[in-house]
Amino acid sequence: MHGTVSGGDREGATPSARPSRVPLVLRLAMRELRGGLSGFGIFLACIALGVMAIAGVSSVSRALTEGLAREGRTLLGGDLSYRLIHREATPAEIATLEEWGDVSVVATMRGMANAETGAALVEIKAVDEAYPIAGELVTEPALPPSEIFARAGDAYGAAVDPVLLGRLDLEVGDTIRVGTQEIVLRTALRSEPDKIQAGIDFGPRLLVSREALDAMGLIQPGSLVRFTYRVDLDGPPNDDALLARAEAAIQAAQPQAGWEARSRLNANPELERNIERFAQFLTLVGLTALIVGGVGVANAVRGFVDRKRESIATLKSLGAPGGRVVGIYLTQVMTIAGIGILIGLALGAAMPFALAALLGAILPIPIAPTLAPLELALAALYGVLTALAFSLAPLGRAHDIQVSGLFRDQIDPDRRFARKRYLAGVALAIAALLGLSVFAAFDRMVALIFIGAAAAAFVLLRVVATGMMAIARRLPRPRAAAPRLALSNVHRPGALTPSLVLSLGLGITLLVALAMIDGNMRRQLTETLPGEAPSFFFVDIPSAEVDGFVDFLRAQAPQGEIERVPMLRGRLVSLRGVPVEEIEAEPDAAWVLEGDRGITYETDLPEGSQVVAGEWWDEIPQENLVSFDDELAAGLGLSVGDEVVVNVLGRDIEATISNLRKVEWESLGINFVMVFSPNTFAGAPHSHLATLALPDDAASEATEVALLREAARTYPMVTSVRVKDALEAVNAVVEQLVLAIRGASSIAVVASVLVLAGALAAGHRARLYDAVVLKTLGATRAKLVGAYALEYGILGLATAVFGLVAGGLAGWVIVTQIMRLDFVMVWSGPLAAAAIAIVVTVTFGLVGTWRILSQKPAPYLRTL
Template sequence: MLFLKKIFLPLIYARRDMRAGLKGFYIFLACLVLGVGAIASIQSLSRGLVESLHHDGRFILGGDIALRTVYTPAPPEQVRYLHDHVGPMTTVIETRSMARTTDGKRSTLVNLKAVGVFYPLYGALKIVDEKGDIIKTRSMQDLILQNVVGGRENGIWGALVDSGVLARLHLHLGDWITVGKQRFQIHGIIAREPDRAADVSLAIAPSMIISDAAFPSTGLDTLGSQVYYDYKVIVPGIRTFADVRKVEKKIENRFPHAAWQGRDFLTAAPRLNHLVDILTLFLTLIGLTTLLVGGVGISNAVRSFLETKLPNIATMKCLGAPDKFVFRVYTLQVFFLATFGIALGLGAGVFVSKLAGSFLTAKLNLTDQVQIYPAALLLAAAFGYLTTFCFSLWPVGRAVRVAPTDLFRDLVAPKDQRPALNVILWTVIAAQALALLTIGTSSDPHLVVWFVAGAIATFALFYGYAALMKGAAKRVHVPAAPELRMALANLHRPGNISSSVILSLGLGLTVLVAVALVRFNFIRLITDDISASAPTFFFLDVQQDQRAAFAKMVESFPTAHDLKMLPSFRGRVIAVNGVAAAKALKDQNDAWVINSDRGFSYTSALPAHSQVVKGKWWPADYKGPPLVSISTEVAQAFDIGVGDKITVNIFGEDMTATVANVRKIDWASFTMNFAITFAPGVLESAPATYLSTVIVAKGKA
């Protein structure tokens, strides 16, 4: 009640004073609409995409849980256990391969998926003809299994392909396509693939679906080939994370040393989730930057508005109105106008998020779950209000601070005046609340702390620079040039706007210059610095028996040089110093080390663009206990160094090696480097595929 009594009369005066309209506040509103709208749209879109991923989790994953092995399929005993004791299941085999026309003249990279008879367990595969009409006369399995003529299989395997495959190879339905050693007849076009978003890394190429019964005939399942075997299971009654953990624990207890990696429908697309988190963080910071830069515009708009209200303020003070009363009147006006601007910004944010959400979910084959999220809108509104008060309390407090006679004198001879101490205190509190809200709602507080510190430093820098400029202008005397003398005097006279102008221009130009410099330096890094050492071509999955022929073919081109080949294995980090990798991880931001299978290699020579920062590189003729070299990123993830033990699983076998050294790798060089590299003597007997890079003379590729 006491609060209502205090604001009731100021509220009446504020309402009456606002009848004059929004003159002078259009910039104020524009700043709020842009900043709040950006944050509201980003937060709503992010939340909507996450909701879409959760809603479609079972369709994306293709089951309630999925267990994956690399290189080799799971042992039959494990597969039988899943089917008999966990739930109905299907097998999906995935790899990347080159699809060719039968004459060998055209080829394209495809994401090859070999599926079982129950695929997909969830969702539906939409198959269309070249006109876009859904094929209803034949089932998916009928389209990819061998055709049957007169009760006998005629040896013709069918395939379903993405429309991009047809476009790149200039093919049509009914034409033939070759993958590995096997020919397939194209029977349909994939219009919707329910589990397409599950693995972003494999989704870089158009899809091709065949039967798992046809996969061995391609010859792509040789030991060492990078093939993923996914066992997707429906678990009756599973709903919550606790249910998921119960099932996972049951499987772990039965097969404690199994080489597979598990996923569940609640985290069906971890890489896509991580990508959404990163984009949300950076786009929110961009929106907040817009709001902070606009905050200077808010301050200038409030100051200009109050200058037009000086007669009103003087009149109220002459009639006995105390400073607090006048302060409440104009703070309420700022609040009402801020509410109007924030409401417009929230409306714009909802509209943009719905528009962008419809587009993105359609591209990702997700159900559009983007809607109005009160929490996201409240967060954007909180940023808007805190920014408004942070930048408007000072000019309001300054205007109500002076005496009535000074206010009338301000019309011809303005004088500098600071707000009351309590106004300064509330301004500081608003700034601190804005900083804490930014840090507290971020997915990466460490990064945002630097952002907040940078924002504070930037404001302080330009305010300090403005003070120096005004001080210098005050000390400069130009007796022979009256125009210049008057111009310099106006820079430091009482009531000058030099600080606001310098801050406004400085912040705006800082953002523009920062964006331009980042863009220029990134382009220069790609086109100049990287191009000097970066390979022209990368070749994947070169088989051991193809090495000599491949090298001979490359050497036959006079413009090709610097051929490099390294063995490549896929596996997982499973333990560090005897502790499970998930528990040994120090920071979840480094979970990329354990979230999926990683590439490993072995070499006797220190890889190019690597620098040993701890320990020593092993001799070229090293023969001894297993040693491993790790990157600084892996060392940081587990807080380990020279002498520590790391255990990896490759081809279902656990291998423990001692860390011999830590390397700083220049990943921007785009040359072959592995975060974890073994010394000779450990992996030579294991079947490997080879990665190869070739540099071709500029303009000769």
């Protein structure tokens, strides 16, 4: 064979011509590819789609992370930031900060804006003359800070979020009252450089001067107000060594300050972690698309081998070893895979640049688009390993098939497996793919769960396909021709059942799981909570006025249910003697250690709580005791008897865990992670928190709005939060998250559709000969279409049942174990997804079948 092929290669060459140095396998592979990539469209699409998803997600994540790092000083508002709650920094603490540079202070709290047209909750941000240290404040009309905040008579100026103007039907130049102070709305606020530090806003922003905040009279002992001190370091800009020295010196000079420290290098660590978590989710979605696409790769390679039967038989008849034959076609397959990978990499690399161009101006997070070589290399490696893992086995079968078997394989497929060397190659490729998935994951446990779920899905779908074929084989044969043909096609040699069930089953499972998650999240937000939650929260009620305020609520809403508790804010300092910075908490509990938490003291067990370990104090104890949420305690490794230290109003308070409580957070009633015994905060200044729950017949929109306005007028110091408005703010964030999840998951769904189309296309060659023979024997096109439609319908329906069960189970695990929400079967979305999948299957199948049935029999009969 060598001489024959080599001579053909050098036809017309002189006897002295040097033989080609290109390996024979590569020469033959490239020669066959000259005919183009016909038949590999789905192969290319599957590889390119998965690689694009992984490359694009990792590139966008890198761009966002680098954007945060590059703009860290602007986002933080300075080089260093120190935040205190309830209290201002002492002169000594301010002096320590001023040793390293200029200091600017920002105070934030919530309040009520009163106007003749109504009242609304606002997020107040009071700044000094130095604001902003970094970045630019953008207003419309554009005014310098000195004009925005200037005092005119008894009124101070402010910049306001346009949302408040629309909510209260106001215009720039109008006056509102906040607390006891009149505020003139001089300009509309368009952009704050440090807005990202605020998190979720429950009301529109009102930007005022510090003097205006003091004049409002809202700051009382125990008021929920945060003071943030930004330091603009003296020295070269972006000097990391200077930054480290300043951080260490300030911490050493004020170890008991109890403030939350940040630097421009970690301006928003929680946001960075969320970006990484979401990037991992999207990467797993991309990997899902790639693995699902791998099934399409396997189908395409099987179809490729089927189309090349004559060529393989010819090569073998001329003496080509089986290994060389496999090498030739593996080279072709990997070359085509390389083209798909390059397409995916190009699209993925362009994604952050496209995002910056289209949405950069409106994104709340800075984005720094750049090529990410490491991330692109990982995506390419994913693509190579996927192509190898799913193509070696179908290619390897050609090694040992005899020449006569190759010609007969179409009607009587050889059941033997590929040689051990090819199976070992498949195993190594899969192991490398899984290892890479775990190695590159932000949360490796999530990656391992994903791998286990994917493996289980593949095994179960194979079992389903085998079971369907076994059942179809044992069922009695119908008398009618169409049902008999459909039933035979389900279990016949070379049946579409395994590949179609696998591709369709993965797609339906994914769609059903997403529908379950989406439905439960929406139900939790729009159905369960409003029926159980209070109608209002009232925050920052001064202790001296709490009794009068409760009487006011009883007069305004005599049918309402009122609950009130004292409220302070505290920050955990240490657990069991270990500083919180050194504690490795479970991911679900780590948030408790970050920043300050609402805390309270109680004599009686709060409603919505149940003691599950230890005992509640029956009377006021002598020592400081605390009750802890049981799930969070487990995540932090705490138990009854452990010591915790919490910083309240700048003082470290030590307490012993007396009991653990199971808390019903879903009710949105008043409850806290930590509830202390009453003696713990004796004499400490604090405010109160109250809720008002209106019965359904009294909770009309007009009633609630009127009560909100009257409360703001009568008690301007009290911040009123209408729960429906707060839920709308949270719901808006959740809607964006759900939309992002749907958009990302659609990649995997598209991959499933492509694979389904590929599976059907791979079987069309065999169906072509069936149709020709049946038409020759007198079968009409209508009968054949009916038989094939029935076959596709049977496969689609059986697979849809599996998808409903598997997707429902996956949704239940995610909702209950990861999201920690109550699970309710939501049937509308999953059933619609399953029905659409069945329709798509039948439609795809019949479109291809119709094309087959339109072929003339004669050309194909000659080749039989």
